[in-house]
Amino acid sequence: MNSLSFTETDATESAARAQDHVDDTRLQRAIADLAAFGARDDGGVSRQTLTAIDLEARRHLIEHARALGCEVGIDACANLFFRRAGLDDTLPPVLTGSHADTQPVGGKLDGAYGVMAGLEVIAALNDAGLRTRRAIEVVAWTNEEGSRFGPGCMGSSAFVEPARLTAFRTATDGDGVRFGDALDAALAAVPDVPQLPMARAMASCVELHIEQGPVLERANVPLGVVTGIQSVRWFRVTCMGQMAHAGTTPMDERADAMASAVALAQRLYAYAAAEAATQLRLTLGRWLVAPNSVNTIPGSVTFTIDARCVDEAVLDRFELALQTAIADVRGLRATRNDITVESLFRQAPTHFPADMRALVETGCTRALRQVGHDQPVRLTSGAFHDAMYLAGHCPTAMIFVPSRGGISHNAAEYTDAPALLLGAQALAYTVTALANG
Amino acid sequence: MNSLSFTETDATESAARAQDHVDDTRLQRAIADLAAFGARDDGGVSRQTLTAIDLEARRHLIEHARALGCEVGIDACANLFFRRAGLDDTLPPVLTGSHADTQPVGGKLDGAYGVMAGLEVIAALNDAGLRTRRAIEVVAWTNEEGSRFGPGCMGSSAFVEPARLTAFRTATDGDGVRFGDALDAALAAVPDVPQLPMARAMASCVELHIEQGPVLERANVPLGVVTGIQSVRWFRVTCMGQMAHAGTTPMDERADAMASAVALAQRLYAYAAAEAATQLRLTLGRWLVAPNSVNTIPGSVTFTIDARCVDEAVLDRFELALQTAIADVRGLRATRNDITVESLFRQAPTHFPADMRALVETGCTRALRQVGHDQPVRLTSGAFHDAMYLAGHCPTAMIFVPSRGGISHNAAEYTDAPALLLGAQALAYTVTALANG
Secondary structure (H helix, E strand, O other): OOOOOOOHHHHHHHHHHHHHOOOHHHHHHHHHHHHOOOEOOOOOEOOOOOOHHHHHHHHHHHHHHHHOOOEEEEOOOOOEEEEEOOOOOOOOOEEEEEEOOOOOOEOOOOOHHHHHHHHHHHHHHHHHOOOOOOOEEEEEEOOOOOOOOOOOOHHHHHHHOOOHHHHHOOOEOOOOOEHHHHHHHHHHOOOOOOEOOOOOOOOEEEEEEEOOOOHHHHHOOOOEEEEEEOEEEEEEEEEEOOOEEOOOOOHHHOOOHHHHHHHHHHHHHHHHHHOHHHOOEEEOOOEEEEOOOOOEEOOEEEEEEEEEEOOHHHHHHHHHHHHHHHHHHHHHOOOOOEEEEEEEEEEOOEEOOHHHHHHHHHHHHHHHHOOOOOOOEEEEEOOOOHHHHHOOOOOEEEEEEOOHHHOOOOOOOOOOHHHHHHHHHHHHHHHHHHHOO | OOOOOOOHHHHHHHHHHHHHOOOHHHHHHHHHHHHOOOEOOOOOEOOOOOOHHHHHHHHHHHHHHHHOOOEEEEOOOOOEEEEEOOOOOOOOOEEEEEEOOOOOOEOOOOOHHHHHHHHHHHHHHHHHOOOOOOOEEEEEEOOOOOOOOOOOOHHHHHHHOOOHHHHHHOOEOOOOOEHHHHHHHHHHOOOOOOEOOOOOOOOEEEEEEEOOOOHHHHHOOOOEEEEEEOEEEEEEEEEEOOOEEOOOOOHHHOOOHHHHHHHHHHHHHHHHHHOHHHOOEEEOOOEEEEOOOOOEEOOEEEEEEEEEEOOHHHHHHHHHHHHHHHHHHHHHOOOOOEEEEEEEEEEOOEEOOHHHHHHHHHHHHHHHHOOOOOOOEEEEEOOOOHHHHHOOOOOEEEEEEOOHHHOOOOOOOOOOHHHHHHHHHHHHHHHHHHHOO
């Protein structure tokens, strides 16, 4: 923490007091209240971005924040900011929060937890009678999920790079609604909320989120310090063959696109198994077979590759291995089948700064020790988060709480109340310390 | 031919005369006239069974056959029979023909060629002034393709086993139309055509068809004697895993259904390659992946197996190998993934009788030698045909002509006119010889 500029003793003391004022019952109620917007009979939540129910949820958040004494603002991408004033409001604020939209069928916590825990931090500071040097802002980013309008993280990525918004506005949903029109309607629905500029300076950003993976549950530790976000590369492989009758075509006359695809996929899985030590993650998730008929030899097979690792060099090696495997399979088939690969998407890894990670670790450790745990787990995030974009804008960190069974994007998404409390406590400590820096 | 009961010298002489009266121009025109019903701009034909255009085509066939002096009859499955009387009409007739329905996008020849060549045989006999001992009937079977209503070969299979018709009548097409209702409408549309009983005795049956595969073209021989129809077994394999986030789930925590499916498919392709000498044909044609998303580990993968061979023992061994491969893959995955296999369909092989094959070979050889070829190719059929069902009812044989590029069920389906003429000549010889037996 030495590199942070706050007065250590005061800051530590205030941070500890803020942490100790986090209220379990109030947090649980706040999460439940937001989950009522789009609640499903199966316990899940359906609240896709900028839908009517999302606009109702936004109104609820505005009222909730105002009741805590916050000023509310909105920017051109309909990101909502709930601001607790600081002692010196000329200084850039500390940002926390997450997103309030869900997948078509999501849970109560993905995104919503980070927003409501941020507002709980403000409630705890109020209860503790603490003022901070900098303002604290809790954000609810627009369209993190990317399920109704693609891509995801529109709100946070447009905030840090406003030029993106022009292209985002032309995105359409499954019913042909333009994102730009949905955005204008969302802005028009809150005429009482003043507009804020994009890309405002922020002192720092901390996002609290459920892990959405099995690592913390497996480690039986309820808090994780996120060291960074994995790099990801997406590819589409197309194997072309010759569609033909399964009965009439001798094996040695075939150009079977599925035989090529299976031979290639088998090599990729074997490569990933051999690279286990590097933490390479490989998923061949989406397959399209034509004509996809029992008695027709596949004429074309397309499959996607999702390759992730926090170490980009591992992904560079994987790309070379992919080219080698394709050449190898082409050789097998005596060049009868053509195989092509396209790059669909690539995202460089995010590495959160050491001083931010150390501060989060202090806040997590203090919370954990009160319930008999020693220290948080350090882990990378396999999923994208709004914090990935903020990391290019200001010093950023993330805190994870466990996901039962690693399950998310599902009504069965669940984190127990003690872990949710610990996450909010760690966040209160970190945000308060940063706001006094 | 010694085992056939016709008087050899007379029969051979008549058969040769019938063969020599087959007329190329008339055959080509007859094929083109039928292809006008459902003709497509791309040169293909869309004439699915019992559609309005199929009913128009049936009316055309009835008029065409009557113009040749045939009596026309129809049975309870709307199979149309065009009969040229014999000298002794108490004897069972000789049957030829095929089907006049097409795939949603088919060619001019699949089925239609066999029907029009059968009618050309009658025209040739008329021209030659020949009477035959037995009547000759040309049949147009209903719904061979099975594309509008499943299964295929409804007409021929119901003809030989009328009890099947009850279940067939309940089949529905994509618009919810029942086969039974379509059948009743087709029967009502031809009030001038007398009804014939199902399962009538037939002396023998010869079906002429395009190969729909590459063997004859590759051999550069325009006629093939079909020795039998391959046995086929269909299976559905289901690999169950656990759907999870591609980014957040470490490789050693995964139950990836696609990894199981690929490992299994790879073993099956390797088995088929090792069994090349047995002529085993293996197709993994239809794949369903759930949720089929780039960044989600597949939770389930289903794929079909189409395994064919004329030797059932090869398929018995394949089934054992399939079980071994499944056990092997289950072992790999430490039983985390469940793999199940269901049998969807199995059809025993058809072996055409030696005397029928020998007669077809004589007819083919005589036709071929007039154009400088030596003898026909002997081959098995990889596709099903109506003759497969007739083979259980009376001595049956099949003749193939080449398919350019092995292509069928496609507007690009093509056989050149000289080969089509040779096929009709071989058919004329065979049918005339049988009708005098």
